[in-house]
Amino acid sequence: MIEAISESIAKVVGEQKGPTVVLLGGIHGNERTGVEVVKKLAYQFEHGEKKLASGVLYLILGNPKAIERNTRGSEDHADLNRCFKYDVLERVPETYEQTRAHEIAKILATADISIDLHATNKPSVPFLCCAVDEAHEKIYQWFDCDRVLADPRYILGGESVTTDEFIDLQGGVGICYETGQSTDLTRVDEVLGDVMNVFIDQGMIDGFVPTRNTIGRSIYELMSVINLTDAGFRYEGTLGGGSFEEFTIGQTIGYVGDEPVVAEFDGVIVFPKIPELQTLGKPVVYLAKKIK
Ligand SMILES: [Zn+2]
Incomplete structure (x- = not known):
C-alpha cells in the first residue's frame, strides 16, 4: 500500500519487516532522470504493478518547487543538497530548501539506506558519489557505471551537507548516483532497473537479481x-x-x-x-x- 504522507513524499509499507529505504529524485529540480524514476515507481505501486514484500520504502521528490521551475533550486543559487548539515537542521528553517531539508532529514534519520538520484549540468559519464566500503558497495554494485567519487574529507561542502553524508553520520548507508547529464532522459528505465535490483537484493521485492560482473570500479577522491x-x-x-x-x-x-x-x-x-x-x-x- 502506498500512502502520501506530505508534499511529494510517499510511503510504501511491506507485508513483512525489513529495511527502511529512501529513494530520492529531484533534490535538484532540473535533474530529471531521478524525478522520472521516482514518479514511475510511485505509479507502479499505486496501480498494483509492484508490491513491497518487506520493509518500508519512501519515495521522495526532493524539491517540488525547483522541479516545477525545472531549475536546480526553488530560487537562484538555492541548493537543497547543501542543507543537510547540523546548523541548518537544528535551527527553525528560514527558506524553502531548509524546510524541505528538515522534512527529509527526519525520514533519513529513521532509514537504513538512501539512494539519491542526481545528474550533472555539464556532460559526464554516470558515476557514484559516496563513501567507499563494503556496506556502500553492497548497494551501489547494482548501478551500471565504472567509477566512484568519494569525499572523505568533506571537500564538497566543508562538512556533511548532502543526503548521503547525513544518513552515513546517522549510521545508515547513503549513496548518490549521478546518472549522466541533466538533459539526458534516455536512461530512466535502466536506472529504474538498477534501483529495482537493490530492492530485490534487499529482499524487499520478490525476484531474482542478475549475476554481477566483478570488474572493479575506479575510485576517485x-x-x-x-x-x-x-x-x-x-x-x-x-x-x-x-x-x-x-x-x-x-x-x-x-x-x-x-x-x-x-x-x-x-x-x-x-x-x-x-x-x-x-x-x-x-x-x-x-x-x-x-x-x-
Ligand atoms: Zn544534483
Missing part, C-alpha cells in the same frame, strides 16, 4: 576546490567542458585573475559549474585524484 573570487576564474585551453576531464601534475588548469592554478597531482576536474550557477566565494570546480 575529492582533493581540492577552486572558489570564485572577485578576480574571476577562467580555464586553460579546452578544460572545463565536463566532469572527469584529465590533467597532469604541473599543468595549468586555469587562472584566478592572472594567477595560474597549477595542478599539484595527476587528476580530473569534477562538477565544473555552468556560468549561471557560479557564485562569488563558492566553488567553480573541484579537483579529484584517482586512488584505485
Whole structure:
C-alpha cells in the first residue's frame, strides 16, 4: 500500500519487516532522470504493478518547487543538497530548501539506506558519489557505471551537507548516483532497473537479481576546490567542458585573475559549474585524484 504522507513524499509499507529505504529524485529540480524514476515507481505501486514484500520504502521528490521551475533550486543559487548539515537542521528553517531539508532529514534519520538520484549540468559519464566500503558497495554494485567519487574529507561542502553524508553520520548507508547529464532522459528505465535490483537484493521485492560482473570500479577522491573570487576564474585551453576531464601534475588548469592554478597531482576536474550557477566565494570546480 502506498500512502502520501506530505508534499511529494510517499510511503510504501511491506507485508513483512525489513529495511527502511529512501529513494530520492529531484533534490535538484532540473535533474530529471531521478524525478522520472521516482514518479514511475510511485505509479507502479499505486496501480498494483509492484508490491513491497518487506520493509518500508519512501519515495521522495526532493524539491517540488525547483522541479516545477525545472531549475536546480526553488530560487537562484538555492541548493537543497547543501542543507543537510547540523546548523541548518537544528535551527527553525528560514527558506524553502531548509524546510524541505528538515522534512527529509527526519525520514533519513529513521532509514537504513538512501539512494539519491542526481545528474550533472555539464556532460559526464554516470558515476557514484559516496563513501567507499563494503556496506556502500553492497548497494551501489547494482548501478551500471565504472567509477566512484568519494569525499572523505568533506571537500564538497566543508562538512556533511548532502543526503548521503547525513544518513552515513546517522549510521545508515547513503549513496548518490549521478546518472549522466541533466538533459539526458534516455536512461530512466535502466536506472529504474538498477534501483529495482537493490530492492530485490534487499529482499524487499520478490525476484531474482542478475549475476554481477566483478570488474572493479575506479575510485576517485575529492582533493581540492577552486572558489570564485572577485578576480574571476577562467580555464586553460579546452578544460572545463565536463566532469572527469584529465590533467597532469604541473599543468595549468586555469587562472584566478592572472594567477595560474597549477595542478599539484595527476587528476580530473569534477562538477565544473555552468556560468549561471557560479557564485562569488563558492566553488567553480573541484579537483579529484584517482586512488584505485
Ligand atoms: Zn544534483
